[in-house]
Amino acid sequence: MARPRSDIEPRIVHAARRRFLEEGVDGASLRTIARDAKTSIGMVYYYFPTKDDLFFAVVEEVYQGILQDLLRALAHDVPVKERIRRVYERIGKLSKLELAAVQLIAREVLVSSKRLDRLLARFQKGHVPVVLQTLMEGVEDGTIDARLPPAVLFLCTVAVGAMPQLARRVISKRLPLPGLLGDAFTDQLVDVLFNGIGGRGTAAKVGRAAQS
Numbered sequence: 001m002a003r004p005r006s007d008i009e010p011r012i013v014h015a016a017r018r019r020f021l022e023e024g025v026d027g028a029s030l031r032t033i034a035r036d037a038k039t040s041i042g043m044v045y046y047y048f049p050t051k052d053d054l055f056f057a058v059v060e061e062v063y064q065g066i067l068q069d070l071l072r073a074l075a076h077d078v079p080v081k082e083r084i085r086r087v088y089e090r091i092g093k094l095s096k097l098e099l100a101a102v103q104l105i106a107r108e109v110l111v112s113s114k115r116l117d118r119l120l121a122r123f124q125k126g127h128v129p130v131v132l133q134t135l136m137e138g139v140e141d142g143t144i145d146a147r148l149p150p151a152v153l154f155l156c157t158v159a160v161g162a163m164p165q166l167a168r169r170v171i172s173k174r175l176p177l178p179g180l181l182g183d184a185f186t187d188q189l190v191d192v193l194f195n196g197i198g199g200r201g202t203a204a205k206v207g208r209a210a211q212s
Contacts, residue, residue: 009047011037017058021100025055025108025115052115055108059119062101063126066090070127080138085190087131088161092168092186099169131157143194160193161186 015036019028030051034041048054073086094102109116135153138144144153168185 008037008039008043012039012044012047012054013057013061016054017101017104020055020058021104024111025051026111030054052118055115056118056122059101059105059122062098063122066094066098067126071130074130074134080134080141080143081190081194083134084157084161084193085186088165088186088189089183091162092165094166094169099166102166128154157193161189164189
């Protein structure tokens with residue numbers, strides 16, 4: 001029995017994801033992807049005129065699910081600090097498929113400025129403005145320091161929470177480290193973001209040193 005035509009596009013995307021992860025976008029052959037998807041090269045070009053179009057279809061399939069969860073995490077039902085915590089928690093619970101997609105994205109944007117530009121444009125229509133809006137609400141209610149520019153706030157939020165959660169998922173099985181498990185780790189990241197890593201009295205010591 002012939003496969004329904006509507007089944008072809010997702011089969012191509014899934015086959016492409018496997019090949020891109022194994023060989024990179026530039027190294028993967030569209031003919032091989034077509035063979036893996038049990039279709040023709042013509043059908044690949046029909047749905048995806050360029051290899052980059054296919055790459056972004058792979059990205060979008062995973063990103064849509066993550067984006068919807070992030071939008072729910074940033075809903076206005078709790079204070080800003082708790083919303084950021086929910087974002088960190090969601091990132092810490094990426095599925096194997098989602099984590100593989102993130103690793104693919106990270107690898108590919110380093111070798112293609114075109115992919116990076118297109119990816120940034122997509123994120124600017126996705127999670128970036130919502131995260132920024134949440135941070136600005138934190139500035140307005142006094143949760144976040146109003147002296148810091150929005151770009152700095154956004155980058156710090158990513159660097160302090162999202163990156164450690166991703167790193168934990170990648171290295172924890174290879175390099176077990178105490179304190180990198182579960183909700184406690186997420187709570188620690190939130191505490192670092194809002195309170196810093198300086199010990200009690202550090203600010204006063206720095207101030208006295210600057211005056212001397």
